Amino acid sequence: MDKNSTYDYVVIGAGPAGLQLGYFLEKAGHNYLILDAKEVGSFFTKYPKNNKLISFNKVHSIYDDPEIQLRWDWNSLLTDDYDFLFRDYSKRLYPHSNEMLSYLKDFATRYSLKIQQRTKIVQVSKDNNGFFCLVDQNNSVYICRCLIVATGFSKPYIPEIPGIETVEEGYENVSMNPEDFLGQKVLIIGKANSGFEIADNILETASLVHLASPESVELAWQTRHPGHLRADYTRILDTYQLKLLNGALDGTIEKIERRNKTFVVTINYTHANSEVEELAYDRVIRCTGFKFDDSIFDDTCCPKLILNGRLPAMTSMWESSNVPGLFFAGTHMQARDFKKSSSAFIDGFRYNIRTLYHFIESKYHQQQLPNNLVEASSANLQKATMARICRTSALWAQFGFLCDLIVVDEQNKQAQYYPELPVDYIHDSPFGKSEHYYIITFEWGDWDGDVFAIDRHPSHDKSYTNVFLHPIVRRYTGGELIATHHVLEDLFGMYCYEGIADIRQSISGRHLKQYHYEEHERPLYDFFAKQLKEK
Numbered sequence: 001m002d003k004n005s006t007y008d009y010v011v012i013g014a015g016p017a018g019l020q021l022g023y024f025l026e027k028a029g030h031n032y033l034i035l036d037a038k039e040v041g042s043f044f045t046k047y048p049k050n051n052k053l054i055s056f057n058k059v060h061s062i063y064d065d066p067e068i069q070l071r072w073d074w075n076s077l078l079t080d081d082y083d084f085l086f087r088d089y090s091k092r093l094y095p096h097s098n099e100m101l102s103y104l105k106d107f108a109t110r111y112s113l114k115i116q117q118r119t120k121i122v123q124v125s126k127d128n129n130g131f132f133c134l135v136d137q138n139n140s141v142y143i144c145r146c147l148i149v150a151t152g153f154s155k156p157y158i159p160e161i162p163g164i165e166t167v168e169e170g171y172e173n174v175s176m177n178p179e180d181f182l183g184q185k186v187l188i189i190g191k192a193n194s195g196f197e198i199a200d201n202i203l204e205t206a207s208l209v210h211l212a213s214p215e216s217v218e219l220a221w222q223t224r225h226p227g228h229l230r231a232d233y234t235r236i237l238d239t240y241q242l243k244l245l246n247g248a249l250d251g252t253i254e255k256i257e258r259r260n261k262t263f264v265v266t267i268n269y270t271h272a273n274s275e276v277e278e279l280a281y282d283r284v285i286r287c288t289g290f291k292f293d294d295s296i297f298d299d300t301c302c303p304k305l306i307l308n309g310r311l312p313a314m315t316s317m318w319e320s321s322n323v324p325g326l327f328f329a330g331t332h333m334q335a336r337d338f339k340k341s342s343s344a345f346i347d348g349f350r351y352n353i354r355t356l357y358h359f360i361e362s363k364y365h366q367q368q369l370p371n372n373l374v375e376a377s378s379a380n381l382q383k384a385t386m387a388r389i390c391r392t393s394a395l396w397a398q399f400g401f402l403c404d405l406i407v408v409d410e411q412n413k414q415a416q417y418y419p420e421l422p423v424d425y426i427h428d429s430p431f432g433k434s435e436h437y438y439i440i441t442f443e444w445g446d447w448d449g450d451v452f453a454i455d456r457h458p459s460h461d462k463s464y465t466n467v468f469l470h471p472i473v474r475r476y477t478g479g480e481l482i483a484t485h486h487v488l489e490d491l492f493g494m495y496c497y498e499g500i501a502d503i504r505q506s507i508s509g510r511h512l513k514q515y516h517y518e519e520h521e522r523p524l525y526d527f528f529a530k531q532l533k534e535k
Contacts, residue, residue, distance in 0.1 A: 006143040007033050008364070010134060013150035014040045014115050016346050017330025017353060019104060020077045021148060022113040024357040027080075033142065034113060035134075037120035041104035043152055044097040049176050050197055054230045055345060057095045059087045062492070062503055070393035071493065074226075074347035075100060077107055078354055084110060094232060126301035130325060146364060148356075149312075150329040153290030157310055159189070163256030166263070170286035174198060178205040184282040186210070187265055191217050191248060195287035196233035203236055203246070210279070211236070212249040214270055222451055224399075224444050224469075227344055256284060292332060301326060311335040316424035317359045318352065327360070329353050336424065341401040351394040351402060355420050369418055376408050376415040378529035384417055385440060385528075386521060389471040389487065390496050392442075394420045399442045399469060408436040408532075432479045436531075439474045456489075460523040463488040471495070473524070475531050485527040488519050495520040 009025055011018045014036035025032040036042065048054075058072035066082035075086035075095065084107060090099040108115055123135040124147070134142040156170050171194045175181075181202040188195045191213045199209050217237070218228040239246045250270040257264045263284045269275045291310040294302060303320040304313040312328055313321040314335050320326040328335070333352045334344040342348025361367040374384050385406070389395070394402055405418040405426055418431075426432055426439060445467035447454055454467050463470070463486040470489040475482045487495055494500040497513040507515045528534075 005033070005141070007031050008144065009033075009146050009148065009360075010035065010132070010142055010144040011148045011150055011329070012036075012121055012134075013152065013330065014108070014117065015043050015150065015152055015330065016041070016077060016100075016104060017150035017152070017349055018148075019107055019113060020350050020353045021150065021329050021357060022108075022115070023077065023079065023111050024354065026111055026113055028357075028361070032114060034115040035119045035121060035136070035142070036115065036117050039117045040108050040115060041101045044101040044104070046172075048097060048194075048197060049171065049174070050201060051097050052232075053095050053097060053100060054193060054226075054232065055095070055347065057086060057090055057093055059091050065391065067391050067393055068493075070347075071396045074345065074397075075103070076350075077346070078350050079111075121296055123298060124296050124301060125298045126323070126325075132301065132325065146325050146327065146360065148327045148329050149332065151293070152331050153292065155291050155293040156286065157289045157291040157308075158286065159288050161189075161253050161256060163258070164286070166256055166258040167284045167286055169283065170288075171195075171198065174285050176201060178202050181206040181283070183207050185280065187212060187263065187279070187281040187284045188287050189213070189253065189284065190287035190289065191215070191229070192287065192289065193227070193230055193233060194289070195285075196229055196236065198285060198287055199236045199246075200233050203239065207245075209236060209246045210249055210281075211247070212251055212253060212265075212267060214250065214252045216250050216270075217248050225339055226342055226347075227339060306335060307338065311338070316422050316428045318356050327356060329356060336422065337398075337401045341398050343398070343401065347397045348401075351398055351420060352422075354394075355402070355422070369421070371416045371418045374406070374415045374417050376410065376413045376532065378525050378532055378534050381406060381415060381438075381528045381532075382521065382525040385471075385473065385524060386496055388419065389440065389442075390494055392419075395440070395442045395471075396469070396493065399444065402441075404440040405431060406438040406440070407431060407434050408438075410436055410532075427479060432476075435477055437476050438531075439476065441472050441474075442469050443472050444469050458488070458519075460488045460519045463523075469493070473527065483527070483531060485524065487524060490520070 008030055009032035011021055011034040014034050018034050022034050055074035057075055061069045063069055086103050089103040120137045121134050122137055125133045132144050132147040156172055158164055178201055182205045184206050185208040186206045188199055188211045191211045195211050199211055220226055220228040220230050236246050240248055251267040254266040254268050263281045265279050267277055292312055301323045304322045306313045314328055315321055318328050318333055330349050331344045333349050337343050343352055358369050362369055374380050388404055402420050403423045405421055406415050408415045447467045457465050466486055466489040468489040471487040473485045492500050497516045504512055506512055
C-alpha cells in the first residue's frame, strides 16, 4: 500500500453493509477500497452475546422464486443471480453468529471484494477541494471524493443517570456464564432485546431479575417492528406476570448509589402516581444500546448527530445533512425510519444500499436511476404494478419506507416505473413536483387491540380497513395526495392467480382465478382507469 492512496470511494467497515455496497462497486468496476479496523464481519465474533441471531432464516418456502423467498430470508446479501444465499450456511430459523461470520467471509472472497483488514482509521478530514483524507494507525493516508461509513454501532450509549458511572457492567462486557449470577439480585437497565437476552440467560440462576426503563415493553408481534422485543426472549415476562419475583419495571431511574457491595437504585414509577422506591441489587447491568462513534472526524467534516447523539443526521439519500460526499450505509440508515421499518437490520438495509448505490451512480457518474418505460394505460399500469407487488421483497421488508414510483406523462401516454426509492426522497426530489405520479408501498394497518383477534373485512371495498401487511397505491400531483387505493390483504402475500394457484384452490365458493380478478386485479385496474380518466 502506498503511503498516499487515492480512490473514488472508500468504505469504512467490512461488515454486511460494507460488503453489500462493495459488491455493487466491484460489479461496476469502480475504484474503491473497503477498510476495517479488525476483519471481515468482526462484529459477529462478539455479538450477540449468546451467539444467537434474531434475524429469521426461513429455509423452506411455498414459493420457488428466489426474489419472493428473500421476504423470509433476513440474512442473505443481494446478488444479481441470487446465487449466494445464507441458507447454504445454516438451516436454523434463528441462526448462530458464527454461521453469519462464515457467510460474510466467503461472500467477500467469492466476489473478490477489495478489502484491507486490520486498518483502523484514526482521523478523517476534508480539504478545500472536497476530498476526504483518512489517516490510519500507521499514518498511511487514503484520499477519496466519496466516503461511505458502514461501521455499525461501536460505542455504548450511556444514559444520563446520576451514579451511572458506578455501573461497570454493560452488554458489551457482562458475563454470559449463568453460574456467575447464582442467588444474586440483578437489575438490567433497558428493556430492548439485548436486556432480555441477558435476563433470559440468568433466569434460572439469579434470585431476582428486574428490567427497568421509562417506557413499557414493546412486543414485536404487536408493533410489527423487528427491533422490538422478540418472542424468543419473553420467558421472563411469563415469570413476571405469574409472580416469580422477576419484573419488567416501567419507571425512571433517578439515581444509583453504591453502598459497599450493594447498588441502591431509586426508581420513580411511570404508572403508579409517581411512586418513588429504593431497591437494592447485587448487580446492575447497562443494556441501553450503542451509538455512532464520531470521534474520528475533525472539525472539517464532523457530521451532525440526532437522537441524543446516537445516529448521524442524513438526507433522504443517506448523505450527511451537513457534510457533502459523506454517506452512511448499514444500521446507521435507520436514522431515516427509526423504529418504523427495517433499516437497522440486514433484511432492510441491503435494499437501502442497492438504492444508495444507484444514487451514487447518478450523482457521480450521471447514470439514470433504474426505470422501465410503460404505456400509460390502466391495463399496463395495473399489470406492471401487480407484477411488482406479487414479487418484490424490498417493499415487503421496507414497509412504508421504500416505494415504487410511477411518473405519468399524460401528453405522450407514457409512464416511467422506478423501483425501490425512499418515500421521503420522492417528496424531496424533482419527482415530487410531477403533475401525475403514483407511490406504491407495503404497509400495515392500524389496530389498537389484540393482534391475535383482529376483525377482518375480506372484500376489496373494505380493503382500507386492512391490518395485515398489504400494498397501497397513492396518486399525487405536485406533492398533493389525490387518491389512495388499498390492495386487499392476502395471507400468502400474493395478489394474482398465477402465484398461488397450486396452494390455494378456492375461497368462499369462488374459483381462485375469479377471486383474484374480482378482489385484487380488477379493483386496481379500475383505480388506474379513474385516475387516467379512461372511464
